[in-house]
Amino acid sequence: MSDTRVFQLLVNGATRTVSTEPYQTLLDTLRDQLLLTGAKKGCNEGECASCTVLVDGIPVNSCLVLVGDAEGKAIVTVEGIATGAGPHPVQDAFVQLGGVQCGYCTPGMVVSACALIGEHPDPTDDEIKTYLAGNICRCTGYNKITAAVRTAARTMREAGPSGAAGRTA
Amino acid sequence: MSFSVHEPATLNEALGLLAHEGDAGAALAGGTDLLLRIRRGTRKYRSVINIKRIKGLDGIRWDASEGLTLGALTTFRALETHPAVRDHYPALAEAAHVVAGVQLRNLATIGGNLGNASPSADSVPPLVALGATVTIASAEGTRSMPAAGCLIGPGRTVLSPGEVFTTIRIPSPAPHSGNAFERFSPRAAMDIGIVSVAAAVAFDADGVCTSCRIALGAVSPVPLRAEAAETALLGERLTPALAAHAGELAAAATKPISDIRGTADYRRAMVRVLTSRVVLHAASRAARSER
Numbered sequence: 001m002s003d004t005r006v007f008q009l010l011v012n013g014a015t016r017t018v019s020t021e022p023y024q025t026l027l028d029t030l031r032d033q034l035l036l037t038g039a040k041k042g043c044n045e046g047e048c049a050s051c052t053v054l055v056d057g058i059p060v061n062s063c064l065v066l067v068g069d070a071e072g073k074a075i076v077t078v079e080g081i082a083t084g085a086g087p088h089p090v091q092d093a094f095v096q097l098g099g100v101q102c103g104y105c106t107p108g109m110v111v112s113a114c115a116l117i118g119e120h121p122d123p124t125d126d127e128i129k130t131y132l133a134g135n136i137c138r139c140t141g142y143n144k145i146t147a148a149v150r151t152a153a154r155t156m157r158e159a160g161p162s163g164a165a166g167r168t169a
Numbered sequence: 170m171s172f173s174v175h176e177p178a179t180l181n182e183a184l185g186l187l188a189h190e191g192d193a194g195a196a197l198a199g200g201t202d203l204l205l206r207i208r209r210g211t212r213k214y215r216s217v218i219n220i221k222r223i224k225g226l227d228g229i230r231w232d233a234s235e236g237l238t239l240g241a242l243t244t245f246r247a248l249e250t251h252p253a254v255r256d257h258y259p260a261l262a263e264a265a266h267v268v269a270g271v272q273l274r275n276l277a278t279i280g281g282n283l284g285n286a287s288p289s290a291d292s293v294p295p296l297v298a299l300g301a302t303v304t305i306a307s308a309e310g311t312r313s314m315p316a317a318g319c320l321i322g323p324g325r326t327v328l329s330p331g332e333v334f335t336t337i338r339i340p341s342p343a344p345h346s347g348n349a350f351e352r353f354s355p356r357a358a359m360d361i362g363i364v365s366v367a368a369a370v371a372f373d374a375d376g377v378c379t380s381c382r383i384a385l386g387a388v389s390p391v392p393l394r395a396e397a398a399e400t401a402l403l404g405e406r407l408t409p410a411l412a413a414h415a416g417e418l419a420a421a422a423t424k425p426i427s428d429i430r431g432t433a434d435y436r437r438a439m440v441r442v443l444t445s446r447v448v449l450h451a452a453s454r455a456a457r458s459e460r
Contacts, residue, residue, distance in 0.1 A: 023172050047359065052272050060272050060276050061272045064200050065276070132271075
Protein backbone atom coordinates (compact mmCIF):
# COMPACT_ATOMS: atom_id res chain seq x y z
CA MET A 1 0.00 0.00 0.00
CA SER A 2 2.85 2.38 0.76
CA ASP A 3 4.80 1.20 -2.27
CA THR A 4 6.76 3.93 -3.94
CA ARG A 5 6.62 4.52 -7.65
CA VAL A 6 8.91 6.41 -9.99
CA PHE A 7 7.44 9.58 -11.46
CA GLN A 8 8.91 11.74 -14.20
CA LEU A 9 8.05 15.38 -13.72
CA LEU A 10 8.82 18.31 -15.99
CA VAL A 11 9.55 21.06 -13.49
CA ASN A 12 10.71 24.51 -14.53
CA GLY A 13 11.84 23.15 -17.89
CA ALA A 14 13.88 20.22 -16.56
CA THR A 15 12.83 16.59 -16.36
CA ARG A 16 13.11 15.37 -12.79
CA THR A 17 12.75 11.80 -11.62
CA VAL A 18 11.32 11.18 -8.18
CA SER A 19 10.47 8.03 -6.28
CA THR A 20 7.53 8.53 -3.96
CA GLU A 21 4.18 7.13 -2.89
CA PRO A 22 1.36 7.76 -5.39
CA TYR A 23 -0.82 9.27 -2.65
CA GLN A 24 1.64 12.13 -2.13
CA THR A 25 0.68 15.55 -3.37
CA LEU A 26 2.51 17.56 -5.97
CA LEU A 27 3.25 20.14 -3.25
CA ASP A 28 4.94 17.66 -0.89
CA THR A 29 6.84 16.15 -3.79
CA LEU A 30 8.13 19.54 -4.93
CA ARG A 31 9.11 20.55 -1.41
CA ASP A 32 10.39 17.31 0.11
CA GLN A 33 11.77 15.42 -2.88
CA LEU A 34 12.91 18.20 -5.21
CA LEU A 35 13.66 20.71 -2.42
CA LEU A 36 11.75 23.40 -4.31
CA THR A 37 10.37 25.12 -1.22
CA GLY A 38 9.09 28.23 -2.97
CA ALA A 39 5.54 26.88 -3.06
CA LYS A 40 4.39 27.13 0.55
CA LYS A 41 2.40 24.65 2.60
CA GLY A 42 0.05 27.10 4.28
CA CYS A 43 -3.32 25.52 4.99
CA ASN A 44 -2.86 22.28 3.00
CA GLU A 45 -6.62 22.48 2.36
CA GLY A 46 -6.95 24.58 -0.78
CA GLU A 47 -7.99 27.66 1.19
CA CYS A 48 -4.90 29.88 0.97
CA ALA A 49 -3.25 29.30 -2.45
CA SER A 50 0.25 29.85 -1.08
CA CYS A 51 1.03 26.53 -2.82
CA THR A 52 -0.01 27.77 -6.27
CA VAL A 53 2.00 26.38 -9.18
CA LEU A 54 1.28 26.36 -12.90
CA VAL A 55 0.32 23.05 -14.49
CA ASP A 56 0.42 23.45 -18.26
CA GLY A 57 0.14 27.19 -17.67
CA ILE A 58 -2.90 26.92 -15.39
CA PRO A 59 -2.64 27.98 -11.72
CA VAL A 60 -3.73 25.30 -9.27
CA ASN A 61 -3.41 24.53 -5.56
CA SER A 62 -0.58 21.98 -5.60
CA CYS A 63 -1.71 20.69 -2.18
CA LEU A 64 -4.77 19.21 -3.89
CA VAL A 65 -3.02 17.59 -6.87
CA LEU A 66 -1.70 14.04 -6.60
CA VAL A 67 1.83 13.69 -7.91
CA GLY A 68 0.69 11.31 -10.66
CA ASP A 69 -1.62 13.95 -12.08
CA ALA A 70 1.36 16.18 -12.73
CA GLU A 71 3.13 13.61 -14.89
CA GLY A 72 3.33 14.53 -18.56
CA LYS A 73 2.58 18.17 -17.79
CA ALA A 74 4.76 21.27 -17.56
CA ILE A 75 5.05 22.38 -13.94
CA VAL A 76 6.25 25.89 -13.14
CA THR A 77 6.98 26.91 -9.56
CA VAL A 78 8.02 30.36 -8.37
CA GLU A 79 11.62 29.19 -8.79
CA GLY A 80 10.99 28.91 -12.54
CA ILE A 81 9.18 32.19 -13.08
CA ALA A 82 12.34 34.21 -13.78
CA THR A 83 14.13 32.79 -16.77
CA GLY A 84 16.80 35.45 -17.34
CA ALA A 85 19.51 36.73 -15.08
CA GLY A 86 17.28 39.11 -13.13
CA PRO A 87 13.88 38.81 -11.55
CA HIS A 88 10.69 38.47 -13.59
CA PRO A 89 8.83 41.78 -14.07
CA VAL A 90 6.16 40.55 -11.65
CA GLN A 91 8.76 39.79 -8.98
CA ASP A 92 10.43 43.13 -9.62
CA ALA A 93 7.14 45.01 -9.23
CA PHE A 94 6.34 43.20 -5.96
CA VAL A 95 9.72 44.31 -4.59
CA GLN A 96 9.58 47.86 -5.92
CA LEU A 97 6.00 48.55 -4.79
CA GLY A 98 6.11 46.82 -1.40
CA GLY A 99 3.82 43.98 -2.43
CA VAL A 100 5.72 41.82 0.05
CA GLN A 101 5.33 41.98 3.80
CA CYS A 102 5.96 38.73 5.66
CA GLY A 103 6.42 37.07 2.27
CA TYR A 104 4.62 33.82 2.95
CA CYS A 105 1.88 34.35 0.37
CA THR A 106 4.25 35.94 -2.14
CA PRO A 107 5.26 32.87 -4.19
CA GLY A 108 1.59 31.98 -4.71
CA MET A 109 0.74 35.59 -5.49
CA VAL A 110 3.59 35.89 -8.02
CA VAL A 111 2.75 32.62 -9.79
CA SER A 112 -0.96 33.48 -9.90
CA ALA A 113 -0.21 37.01 -11.12
CA CYS A 114 1.87 35.62 -13.99
CA ALA A 115 -1.07 33.44 -15.03
CA LEU A 116 -3.42 36.41 -14.71
CA ILE A 117 -1.26 38.61 -16.94
CA GLY A 118 -1.03 35.76 -19.44
CA GLU A 119 -4.85 35.74 -19.65
CA HIS A 120 -5.40 39.48 -19.22
CA PRO A 121 -2.38 41.48 -20.43
CA ASP A 122 -4.12 44.71 -19.37
CA PRO A 123 -6.09 43.70 -16.29
CA THR A 124 -8.52 45.99 -14.49
CA ASP A 125 -8.33 46.20 -10.70
CA ASP A 126 -11.50 44.09 -10.57
CA GLU A 127 -9.91 41.42 -12.74
CA ILE A 128 -6.83 41.40 -10.52
CA LYS A 129 -8.90 41.13 -7.35
CA THR A 130 -11.11 38.39 -8.77
CA TYR A 131 -8.18 36.39 -10.11
CA LEU A 132 -6.20 36.65 -6.88
CA ALA A 133 -9.24 36.22 -4.59
CA GLY A 134 -8.08 32.73 -3.63
CA ASN A 135 -4.62 33.95 -2.59
CA ILE A 136 -4.86 34.89 1.07
CA CYS A 137 -2.44 37.51 2.45
CA ARG A 138 -2.62 37.43 6.26
CA CYS A 139 -0.70 40.73 6.40
CA THR A 140 -3.64 42.10 4.36
CA GLY A 141 -1.29 43.95 2.03
CA TYR A 142 -3.72 43.67 -0.85
CA ASN A 143 -3.57 47.24 -2.14
CA LYS A 144 0.15 47.09 -2.79
CA ILE A 145 -0.16 43.63 -4.28
CA THR A 146 -2.83 44.87 -6.70
CA ALA A 147 -0.67 47.88 -7.56
CA ALA A 148 2.33 45.60 -8.16
CA VAL A 149 0.35 43.39 -10.53
CA ARG A 150 -0.97 46.42 -12.40
CA THR A 151 2.55 47.81 -12.75
CA ALA A 152 4.02 44.48 -13.79
CA ALA A 153 1.35 44.08 -16.48
CA ARG A 154 2.17 47.54 -17.83
CA THR A 155 5.91 46.84 -17.82
CA MET A 156 5.33 43.61 -19.70
CA ARG A 157 3.01 45.25 -22.25
CA GLU A 158 5.53 48.00 -22.90
CA ALA A 159 8.37 45.52 -23.26
CA GLY A 160 6.37 43.54 -25.84
CA PRO A 161 6.35 39.78 -26.32
CA SER A 162 10.13 39.44 -25.90
CA GLY A 163 9.99 41.31 -22.60
CA ALA A 164 7.28 39.08 -21.24
CA ALA A 165 9.97 36.85 -19.85
CA GLY A 166 8.92 33.81 -17.94
CA ARG A 167 8.03 30.24 -18.38
CA THR A 168 4.31 30.39 -17.90
CA ALA A 169 3.41 27.54 -20.21
CA MET B 170 -3.20 9.35 4.64
CA SER B 171 -2.21 6.38 2.61
CA PHE B 172 -4.09 4.64 -0.15
CA SER B 173 -3.36 2.99 -3.44
CA VAL B 174 -3.97 4.98 -6.60
CA HIS B 175 -5.34 3.53 -9.80
CA GLU B 176 -5.17 5.47 -13.03
CA PRO B 177 -7.50 3.78 -15.49
CA ALA B 178 -7.27 4.96 -19.09
CA THR B 179 -10.82 4.00 -20.06
CA LEU B 180 -14.21 4.33 -18.44
CA ASN B 181 -14.74 0.55 -18.58
CA GLU B 182 -11.50 -0.04 -16.75
CA ALA B 183 -12.51 2.54 -14.12
CA LEU B 184 -15.95 0.99 -13.66
CA GLY B 185 -14.39 -2.45 -13.23
CA LEU B 186 -12.09 -1.09 -10.52
CA LEU B 187 -14.94 0.74 -8.79
CA ALA B 188 -17.08 -2.41 -8.85
CA HIS B 189 -14.21 -4.44 -7.44
CA GLU B 190 -13.36 -1.97 -4.68
CA GLY B 191 -16.96 -1.22 -3.69
CA ASP B 192 -17.13 0.80 -0.47
CA ALA B 193 -13.35 0.74 -0.12
CA GLY B 194 -12.82 2.68 -3.35
CA ALA B 195 -13.52 6.25 -4.34
CA ALA B 196 -13.51 7.93 -7.73
CA LEU B 197 -11.15 10.91 -7.78
CA ALA B 198 -12.05 13.86 -10.00
CA GLY B 199 -10.82 17.33 -9.02
CA GLY B 200 -9.88 16.08 -5.56
CA THR B 201 -10.77 19.34 -3.84
CA ASP B 202 -13.27 17.61 -1.55
CA LEU B 203 -12.19 13.96 -1.62
CA LEU B 204 -8.53 14.54 -0.72
CA LEU B 205 -9.59 16.78 2.17
CA ARG B 206 -11.97 14.15 3.51
CA ILE B 207 -9.17 11.59 3.41
CA ARG B 208 -6.63 13.99 4.92
CA ARG B 209 -8.95 14.93 7.78
CA GLY B 210 -9.67 11.28 8.41
CA THR B 211 -13.42 11.66 7.92
CA ARG B 212 -13.28 8.92 5.30
CA LYS B 213 -10.83 6.10 4.74
CA TYR B 214 -10.43 4.42 1.37
CA ARG B 215 -8.22 1.49 0.45
CA SER B 216 -7.94 2.81 -3.07
CA VAL B 217 -8.61 5.90 -5.06
CA ILE B 218 -9.56 5.49 -8.69
CA ASN B 219 -8.34 8.56 -10.49
CA ILE B 220 -10.72 9.10 -13.41
CA LYS B 221 -9.05 12.24 -14.75
CA ARG B 222 -7.03 10.44 -17.44
CA ILE B 223 -10.16 9.04 -19.06
CA LYS B 224 -10.83 10.58 -22.44
CA GLY B 225 -14.32 11.88 -23.06
CA LEU B 226 -15.28 12.53 -19.44
CA ASP B 227 -14.45 16.21 -19.76
CA GLY B 228 -15.41 18.80 -22.29
CA ILE B 229 -18.36 21.07 -22.99
CA ARG B 230 -20.48 20.51 -26.09
CA TRP B 231 -23.10 23.01 -27.18
CA ASP B 232 -25.65 22.47 -29.93
CA ALA B 233 -28.58 24.82 -30.53
CA SER B 234 -31.10 21.99 -30.83
CA GLU B 235 -29.58 19.42 -28.45
CA GLY B 236 -28.50 21.85 -25.76
CA LEU B 237 -25.48 21.56 -23.52
CA THR B 238 -23.54 18.38 -22.76
CA LEU B 239 -21.02 18.50 -19.94
CA GLY B 240 -18.55 15.78 -19.09
CA ALA B 241 -18.52 15.16 -15.35
CA LEU B 242 -14.87 16.29 -15.27
CA THR B 243 -15.73 19.76 -16.59
CA THR B 244 -14.07 22.26 -14.27
CA PHE B 245 -15.80 25.31 -12.84
CA ARG B 246 -13.20 27.46 -14.60
CA ALA B 247 -14.18 25.90 -17.94
CA LEU B 248 -17.85 26.53 -17.15
CA GLU B 249 -17.45 30.15 -16.10
CA THR B 250 -15.37 31.03 -19.18
CA HIS B 251 -17.22 29.05 -21.88
CA PRO B 252 -19.01 31.40 -24.32
CA ALA B 253 -22.05 29.15 -24.88
CA VAL B 254 -22.50 28.59 -21.14
CA ARG B 255 -22.27 32.32 -20.50
CA ASP B 256 -24.68 33.13 -23.35
CA HIS B 257 -27.34 30.47 -22.87
CA TYR B 258 -26.95 29.27 -19.29
CA PRO B 259 -25.75 32.33 -17.36
CA ALA B 260 -27.16 30.83 -14.14
CA LEU B 261 -24.60 28.05 -14.45
CA ALA B 262 -21.75 30.40 -15.38
CA GLU B 263 -22.64 32.64 -12.44
CA ALA B 264 -22.68 29.69 -10.04
CA ALA B 265 -19.35 28.43 -11.38
CA HIS B 266 -17.86 31.89 -10.93
CA VAL B 267 -18.60 32.08 -7.19
CA VAL B 268 -16.96 28.75 -6.39
CA ALA B 269 -13.83 29.29 -4.24
CA GLY B 270 -11.02 30.99 -6.18
CA VAL B 271 -9.42 30.59 -9.61
CA GLN B 272 -6.92 27.93 -8.49
CA LEU B 273 -9.70 25.78 -7.03
CA ARG B 274 -11.96 26.38 -10.03
CA ASN B 275 -9.16 25.03 -12.24
CA LEU B 276 -9.37 21.74 -10.32
CA ALA B 277 -12.91 21.31 -8.99
CA THR B 278 -15.40 19.57 -11.30
CA ILE B 279 -19.14 19.69 -11.69
CA GLY B 280 -19.38 15.91 -11.30
CA GLY B 281 -17.45 16.17 -8.06
CA ASN B 282 -19.70 18.96 -6.82
CA LEU B 283 -22.71 16.69 -7.36
CA GLY B 284 -20.93 13.73 -5.79
CA ASN B 285 -19.91 15.70 -2.70
CA ALA B 286 -23.63 16.44 -2.18
CA SER B 287 -23.21 19.46 0.03
CA PRO B 288 -26.56 21.21 0.71
CA SER B 289 -24.76 24.41 -0.31
CA ALA B 290 -23.22 23.00 -3.54
CA ASP B 291 -23.17 26.02 -5.83
CA SER B 292 -23.75 24.17 -9.10
CA VAL B 293 -26.81 22.22 -8.03
CA PRO B 294 -29.53 24.94 -7.95
CA PRO B 295 -28.75 26.00 -11.53
CA LEU B 296 -28.68 22.39 -12.71
CA VAL B 297 -32.09 21.82 -11.12
CA ALA B 298 -33.55 25.08 -12.44
CA LEU B 299 -32.23 24.39 -15.93
CA GLY B 300 -33.75 20.90 -16.00
CA ALA B 301 -30.45 19.02 -16.22
CA THR B 302 -30.33 15.26 -16.64
CA VAL B 303 -27.43 13.33 -15.18
CA THR B 304 -26.07 10.08 -16.57
CA ILE B 305 -24.67 7.55 -14.11
CA ALA B 306 -22.46 4.66 -15.20
CA SER B 307 -21.45 1.42 -13.54
CA ALA B 308 -20.05 -1.89 -14.72
CA GLU B 309 -23.69 -3.00 -15.15
CA GLY B 310 -24.64 -0.20 -17.53
CA THR B 311 -25.89 3.36 -17.45
CA ARG B 312 -28.96 5.14 -16.09
CA SER B 313 -30.13 8.74 -16.25
CA MET B 314 -32.11 10.89 -13.87
CA PRO B 315 -32.97 14.53 -13.25
CA ALA B 316 -30.24 16.42 -11.37
CA ALA B 317 -32.78 17.16 -8.64
CA GLY B 318 -32.95 13.45 -7.80
CA CYS B 319 -29.21 12.89 -7.54
CA LEU B 320 -28.80 14.24 -4.00
CA ILE B 321 -30.65 12.50 -1.19
CA GLY B 322 -29.15 14.13 1.90
CA PRO B 323 -26.12 16.04 3.15
CA GLY B 324 -23.12 14.19 1.70
CA ARG B 325 -25.38 11.49 0.24
CA THR B 326 -26.16 10.82 -3.41
CA VAL B 327 -28.09 8.18 -5.31
CA LEU B 328 -24.79 6.63 -6.39
CA SER B 329 -24.32 3.04 -5.29
CA PRO B 330 -20.78 1.75 -4.76
CA GLY B 331 -19.33 1.21 -8.23
CA GLU B 332 -21.25 4.05 -9.86
CA VAL B 333 -20.00 7.43 -11.12
CA PHE B 334 -21.58 10.49 -12.70
CA THR B 335 -20.39 10.68 -16.31
CA THR B 336 -22.43 13.26 -18.22
CA ILE B 337 -24.78 16.15 -17.53
CA ARG B 338 -27.20 17.28 -20.21
CA ILE B 339 -29.14 20.52 -20.15
CA PRO B 340 -31.89 21.12 -22.72
CA SER B 341 -31.65 23.97 -25.17
CA PRO B 342 -33.28 27.12 -23.77
CA ALA B 343 -36.85 27.77 -24.93
CA PRO B 344 -37.65 30.92 -26.92
CA HIS B 345 -38.17 34.02 -24.73
CA SER B 346 -36.52 32.36 -21.79
CA GLY B 347 -33.89 33.47 -19.34
CA ASN B 348 -32.07 32.18 -16.29
CA ALA B 349 -30.04 33.60 -13.44
CA PHE B 350 -28.29 32.64 -10.22
CA GLU B 351 -27.30 34.50 -7.14
CA ARG B 352 -25.55 33.41 -3.98
CA PHE B 353 -25.41 35.24 -0.72
CA SER B 354 -22.23 34.89 1.32
CA PRO B 355 -20.32 37.36 3.50
CA ARG B 356 -17.23 37.11 1.31
CA ALA B 357 -17.26 37.36 -2.47
CA ALA B 358 -14.76 34.51 -2.83
CA MET B 359 -13.50 31.50 -0.88
CA ASP B 360 -16.78 31.21 0.96
CA ILE B 361 -19.75 28.90 1.36
CA GLY B 362 -23.19 30.17 0.45
CA ILE B 363 -25.63 31.05 3.20
CA VAL B 364 -28.37 30.90 0.58
CA SER B 365 -28.34 30.48 -3.19
CA VAL B 366 -31.15 30.75 -5.71
CA ALA B 367 -31.36 29.82 -9.38
CA ALA B 368 -34.32 30.48 -11.64
CA ALA B 369 -35.21 29.66 -15.23
CA VAL B 370 -38.30 31.29 -16.69
CA ALA B 371 -39.95 31.31 -20.12
CA PHE B 372 -42.71 33.52 -21.53
CA ASP B 373 -45.02 33.45 -24.52
CA ALA B 374 -45.17 36.24 -27.11
CA ASP B 375 -47.57 38.18 -24.86
CA GLY B 376 -45.23 38.06 -21.89
CA VAL B 377 -47.20 35.46 -19.97
CA CYS B 378 -45.05 33.04 -17.98
CA THR B 379 -45.24 29.58 -19.56
CA SER B 380 -42.59 27.78 -17.59
CA CYS B 381 -40.75 28.44 -14.38
CA ARG B 382 -38.25 26.55 -12.26
CA ILE B 383 -36.82 27.98 -9.08
CA ALA B 384 -34.22 26.06 -7.08
CA LEU B 385 -32.89 26.99 -3.65
CA GLY B 386 -29.52 25.98 -2.19
CA ALA B 387 -28.30 25.75 1.42
CA VAL B 388 -31.78 25.98 2.96
CA SER B 389 -32.70 22.29 3.20
CA PRO B 390 -30.86 18.95 3.35
CA VAL B 391 -30.89 18.84 -0.46
CA PRO B 392 -31.44 21.66 -2.93
CA LEU B 393 -35.12 22.45 -3.05
CA ARG B 394 -37.63 23.39 -5.78
CA ALA B 395 -39.77 26.37 -4.74
CA GLU B 396 -42.92 24.85 -6.21
CA ALA B 397 -45.48 27.23 -4.71
CA ALA B 398 -43.50 30.18 -6.02
CA GLU B 399 -43.28 28.59 -9.46
CA THR B 400 -47.05 28.00 -9.54
CA ALA B 401 -47.70 31.61 -8.56
CA LEU B 402 -45.77 32.84 -11.61
CA LEU B 403 -47.20 30.42 -14.19
CA GLY B 404 -49.83 31.98 -16.44
CA GLU B 405 -49.06 35.47 -15.14
CA ARG B 406 -47.20 38.53 -16.36
CA LEU B 407 -44.23 39.09 -14.11
CA THR B 408 -44.28 42.29 -12.07
CA PRO B 409 -42.02 43.31 -9.18
CA ALA B 410 -44.97 42.77 -6.83
CA LEU B 411 -45.50 39.24 -8.14
CA ALA B 412 -41.76 38.53 -7.87
CA ALA B 413 -41.86 39.71 -4.25
CA HIS B 414 -44.83 37.40 -3.61
CA ALA B 415 -42.88 34.51 -5.16
CA GLY B 416 -40.04 35.34 -2.78
CA GLU B 417 -42.37 35.03 0.19
CA LEU B 418 -43.71 31.69 -1.05
CA ALA B 419 -40.18 30.40 -1.63
CA ALA B 420 -39.09 31.46 1.86
CA ALA B 421 -42.09 29.68 3.38
CA ALA B 422 -41.11 26.44 1.63
CA THR B 423 -37.60 26.24 3.08
CA LYS B 424 -36.34 24.17 5.99
CA PRO B 425 -33.09 25.89 6.85
CA ILE B 426 -30.83 25.10 9.76
CA SER B 427 -29.23 27.63 12.07
CA ASP B 428 -25.46 27.40 12.02
CA ILE B 429 -22.33 29.52 12.18
CA ARG B 430 -23.15 31.07 8.81
CA GLY B 431 -26.65 32.20 9.63
CA THR B 432 -29.82 31.49 11.56
CA ALA B 433 -32.83 29.80 10.01
CA ASP B 434 -34.79 33.06 10.13
CA TYR B 435 -31.99 34.94 8.43
CA ARG B 436 -31.74 32.32 5.72
CA ARG B 437 -35.50 32.51 5.10
CA ALA B 438 -35.28 36.29 4.83
CA MET B 439 -32.44 35.99 2.34
CA VAL B 440 -34.38 33.42 0.29
CA ARG B 441 -37.22 35.92 0.05
CA VAL B 442 -34.95 38.69 -1.21
CA LEU B 443 -32.82 36.57 -3.53
CA THR B 444 -35.74 34.70 -5.11
CA SER B 445 -37.49 37.92 -6.04
CA ARG B 446 -34.28 39.41 -7.41
CA VAL B 447 -33.21 36.31 -9.36
CA VAL B 448 -36.64 35.81 -10.93
CA LEU B 449 -36.66 39.42 -12.14
CA HIS B 450 -33.11 39.07 -13.45
CA ALA B 451 -34.00 35.88 -15.33
CA ALA B 452 -37.09 37.61 -16.78
CA SER B 453 -35.05 40.60 -17.94
CA ARG B 454 -32.73 38.20 -19.73
CA ALA B 455 -35.76 36.51 -21.32
CA ALA B 456 -36.96 39.89 -22.56
CA ARG B 457 -33.59 40.43 -24.22
CA SER B 458 -33.39 36.96 -25.76
CA GLU B 459 -34.20 36.92 -29.45
CA ARG B 460 -34.95 33.27 -29.82
